[in-house]
Amino acid sequence: MLIIRTIWAASFIILMPLIAVEAAAPSESFTIPFRITKSSHLVVRAKINNKGPYYFVVDTGAPVSFFSEESGKKIGLNSDDKNWCNLDSFLIEGGLSVQNYKIKLETPFQLVGMNGMALGGVELHGLIGYDLIAQYKIEIDVSKESMTWTSLDFKPKLPLGVSGKNSAGGLDALGSIMKTIGTISGKKQDSSPQLRGNLGIIIDPQTNPLAITQLISESPASKSGILTGDVIIKFNGTDVNSMAQLLKLYESAPINKPIQLHLLRKNKPIHIELNFEKGL
Amino acid sequence: MPVKLSTVIFIFFINTTCGLAQSITVPMEILKTGHIVISVKVNDKGPYRLIFDTGAPTTIISSKVATEAEVVKPSLSLTLFGAGGQANVKSFELGNLKTPNNSVVVMDHPTLKVMSKFFGPIEGIIGFTTYSRYKFILDYKASSITFSPTGFIPPDIIKAMMTRMTGSEKSQSFLFPKGIWGFQAEKSSLDTSDGITVSLVNENSPAAKAGLKKNDRILSLDGFWTDSLEDLFFAASKATPQKSSKLTILRDQKKMNISLIPSTGI
Numbered sequence: 274m275l276i277i278r279t280i281w282a283a284s285f286i287i288l289m290p291l292i293a294v295e296a297a298a299p300s301e302s303f304t305i306p307f308r309i310t311k312s313s314h315l316v317v318r319a320k321i322n323n324k325g326p327y328y329f330v331v332d333t334g335a336p337v338s339f340f341s342e343e344s345g346k347k348i349g350l351n352s353d354d355k356n357w358c359n360l361d362s363f364l365i366e367g368g369l370s371v372q373n374y375k376i377k378l379e380t381p382f383q384l385v386g387m388n389g390m391a392l393g394g395v396e397l398h399g400l401i402g403y404d405l406i407a408q409y410k411i412e413i414d415v416s417k418e419s420m421t422w423t424s425l426d427f428k429p430k431l432p433l434g435v436s437g438k439n440s441a442g443g444l445d446a447l448g449s450i451m452k453t454i455g456t457i458s459g460k461k462q463d464s465s466p467q468l469r470g471n472l473g474i475i476i477d478p479q480t481n482p483l484a485i486t487q488l489i490s491e492s493p494a495s496k497s498g499i500l501t502g503d504v505i506i507k508f509n510g511t512d513v514n515s516m517a518q519l520l521k522l523y524e525s526a527p528i529n530k531p532i533q534l535h536l537l538r539k540n541k542p543i544h545i546e547l548n549f550e551k552g553l
Numbered sequence: 554m555p556v557k558l559s560t561v562i563f564i565f566f567i568n569t570t571c572g573l574a575q576s577i578t579v580p581m582e583i584l585k586t587g588h589i590v591i592s593v594k595v596n597d598k599g600p601y602r603l604i605f606d607t608g609a610p611t612t613i614i615s616s617k618v619a620t621e622a623e624v625v626k627p628s629l630s631l632t633l634f635g636a637g638g639q640a641n642v643k644s645f646e647l648g649n650l651k652t653p654n655n656s657v658v659v660m661d662h663p664t665l666k667v668m669s670k671f672f673g674p675i676e677g678i679i680g681f682t683t684y685s686r687y688k689f690i691l692d693y694k695a696s697s698i699t700f701s702p703t704g705f706i707p708p709d710i711i712k713a714m715m716t717r718m719t720g721s722e723k724s725q726s727f728l729f730p731k732g733i734w735g736f737q738a739e740k741s742s743l744d745t746s747d748g749i750t751v752s753l754v755n756e757n758s759p760a761a762k763a764g765l766k767k768n769d770r771i772l773s774l775d776g777f778w779t780d781s782l783e784d785l786f787f788a789a790s791k792a793t794p795q796k797s798s799k800l801t802i803l804r805d806q807k808k809m810n811i812s813l814i815p816s817t818g819i
Contacts, residue, residue: 306777306791313610313681313707318778323747326778332608333691334678336587367776400608403587407693413607415685416705418791427694432587468786469729470737473755475818487816489735490756516817523819528727551782552755553734553789 302423305367307331309415310395317401317420318366321376324348326366327398331413331420335402336432341380344398352378369422371405404429469528470551474499478516482506482537489552497547500538507535576701577648581605583696584672591679591698594646596622601676604665605698609680612657614642618676619659645683647700656682656707682707728786732794732815736760738771738785748772748803749779763800763813770803794818 308316318326327344340350345358352358358378363371381400407429409422473492477484482504488494505513508522510533526532534545582590582602592600595614598621603614619625624640642655662678669675685707687700735758740749748770754760771779775798777788792798794817801810 304776306775313685315607315681320778326780330608332606333589334604334606334608366778406691407583407587410694411691412688413684413691414688414703415681415707416688416703425692425694429587429693433585465783467727468782469727471730471733472819473733473735475733475816478817487757489733489758491753492755519819524729552737552753553730553760553785 300424300426302421303365303367303369305365305369305420305422307418307420308395309418310397314397315413315415315420316395316397319399319401320362320364321350322348322361323364328395329399329401330397331406332400332402333406335381335400337402337404338374338376338400339379339381339402340376340399342378343380345378350378365401365422367422374405403432467528468551469549470553472532472547472549473552476505476516476519480504481514483513483516483519485536492552493547493550497545498543499534499536499545499547503536503538503543505534506537506542507533509533575650576699577650578697578699579648581691581693581696581698583693584668586668588668589691589698590672590675591647593679594644596624596643597646598622600646602674603677603679604668604675605679605684607681607684609678610682612655612678612680612683613660613662613665614657614677615661615665616659617661624657625659650700650702652683652686652702728783728790730786730789730815731792732759732789733818734758734760734789734813734815736765738779738782740781747778747780749782749785759814759816763811765800765802765811765813766804768804771800772803772808773801775799789815 305317310316314330314332316328316330319329320326321340327340329338340358345352350358350360356377356379357375359373359375363374363376365371376399408425408427410425412421412423413419471492473489473494474485475487475489477486485499485501485503485505487501488499505519507513508519509526511522513519513522528549531546531548534547536543536545579591584590589605590602591605593603594600595618599618601614601618614622614624619640622642624642638658638660640657640659642657643653645652645655657677665675665677686702686705688703689701690699692698735755736751737753738749739752744750751765751767751769751771754765754767771785773779774785774788775792777784777791779785779788789798792815794815797812797814799810800813801808803809
C-alpha cells in the first residue's frame with residue numbers, strides 16, 4: 274500500500290514538470306503602433322473581417338470592446354438582441370490576430386461626443402476594452418509611442434454591466450463629461466492631412482556648411498539645377514548652420530509654395546527654386 | 554565655494570535622475586465591471602481608491618479628496634468642468650513612488666458615485682494627464698501595475714480641447730517622410746486590397762539599394778499598415794534617417810521583408 278502510494282506520489286513529482294511545461298503556452302509578443310489623438314486617447318487600428326482599418330481607443334475603462342453601429346452596418350455585421358456580434362476576424366495593427374472574438378455593436382457615447390467635436394483629430398470607430406486587454410500583459414510608454422502586448426494565459430470573466438444597452442445604472446458610462454461638452458459644439462472632422470513628398474536632396478549631416486552628397490534621380494532636386502557638392506547657405510531665406518536647424522525649417526515649410534534655396538558652388542552664390550512632389 | 558556649489562548641484566542631479574529611473578509595482582484591484590482600481594496617496598493623505606482608465610483624457614479627483622488633501626480651498630466652486638475645476642496636486646504617491654506637479658480636474662463624477670455604492674468609495678480617475686508620465690505594465694493575471702517615470706510632460710489637454718472647440722487652432726496639417734527613401738507609390742480608389750503598389754524606384758536611391766522593385770506591394774512599414782498613400786506617409790513620418798526600417802512586401806504572391814535605410818536629407 275505504502276509502495277503504491279509512494280509510486281503514485283513519485284509519478285506526480287516526475288510528471289509535474291511536464292504538466293507545467295504543457296500548461297505554459299508559448300507567449301507571443303506584439304509591438305502595436307498607436308497614435309495619441311488630440312483628445313489624449315491612445316488609439317490603435319484594427320481590421321474587422323478584413324475591412325478597415327478602423328480606429329479603436331485602448332480603454333481599460335470599457336468593460337468590453339465596442340464598434341460603432343454605423344461602421345458595422347456598412348460592412349454587413351449583424352448582432353443579436355444584446356448587440357453582440359461574432360467576428361470572423363479581428364486583426365490589430367502590428368500583427369495581433371484575435372480568434373473567436375465578439376464585440377458589442379453599439380456606439381459608445383464617448384465616441385459620439387468626440388467625433389462630433391472632432392476632438393480626436395481622427396474619426397474613432399470603437400473601443401477595445403477589458404475583456405480583450407486583460408488577456409495580455411500590456412506595456413505602454415507614451416513618451417516613445419510604443420505599446421507591447423504579450424499574451425497571458427488568462428481568460429477574464431465577462432464583466433458586469435454589459436448585458437444590454439444603457440445597463441447597470443451607468444456602470445459602463447465612464448467618460449460622460451465628454452458628451453456634455455459634445456452637445457455644445459458641432460465641429461466637423463479634420464480633413465485628411467496633405468501629403469508632402471521630399472525634394473530628393475541627400476546631405477552629409479556632419480558637414481558645415483551642409484554639403485549635398487547625392488541627388489535622387491527624377492526628383493524635384495535633379496531637375497532643379499542643383500549639383501552634387503553644392504553647399505546649403507539659406508533655406509527659405511533663413512541662414513542654415515546645422516542639419517537639425519535645416520530639418521526644423523524643412524518640417525514647417527508650406528506645401529504649395531516653392532522652396533527657396535541659397536547655395537554656394539565653388540564659392541559662388543546660387544539661388545534655386547523648387548517644389549515638393551509626391552516621391553518619398 | 555564654487556566647488557561646493559557644483560557638488561550640491563551634482564548631488565541634486567544624481568537624486569533627480571535616480572528618482573526618474575525608479576520603478577514601482579503596485580497591486581491592482583479588478584472590479585466585477587472590469588475596471589482597475591489602484592490606491593494613491595494625494596499630498597500625503599489617503600490612500601484613496603482611484604480608477605485607472607487609459608480611456609480617460611484627464612485625471613479626476615473628487616471634491617472630498619480635494620478638500621482633505623488641501624488641493625483646493627473648500628470654499629472654491631468645484632462644480633464646473635474646465636477652468637473652474639482644474640487644479641494642481643503637489644504629489645501623487647504610488648507605493649513609495651512620488652510624482653510632483655499633477656494636473657487634475659476636481660469633480661464629483663456621477664458614474665463614480667454609482668460605482669462607489671457597489672464597490673466602496675472610489676474617489677477619482679487616473680487618466681492620460683497622469684499615466685502618460687510613466688512607462689507602465691498592466692498585468693491582469695498578476696493583478697499588478699508597474700510604473701516607471703519617463704520624464705514625459707503631457708500637453709495641457711483641457712487647453713487643447715478648448716482651443717479646438719473654439720476653432721482657433723491652425724488647421725493646415727501635412728505629412729512628410731522622414732529622410733530620403735527614393736520611391737513612389739500609388740493606389741487607385743477602386744483598389745481595396747491590403748497594401749499599396751510601388752510605382753517607381755529611383756535609381757541608386759536607398760530604396761534601390763535595399764532591393765525594392767517597381768510593382769512590389771508594400772503591406773506594412775515598421776509594423777504600420779500601408780493601405781493608402783496617407784498610411785505610407787504616416788509610417789514614413791515615424792521613421793528615423795540612417796536607421797533601418799522594415800518593409801513587409803508582396804512580390805510574385807510571396808511575402809518578404811526588406812530593410813531600407815533612408816538617407817539624411819530634405
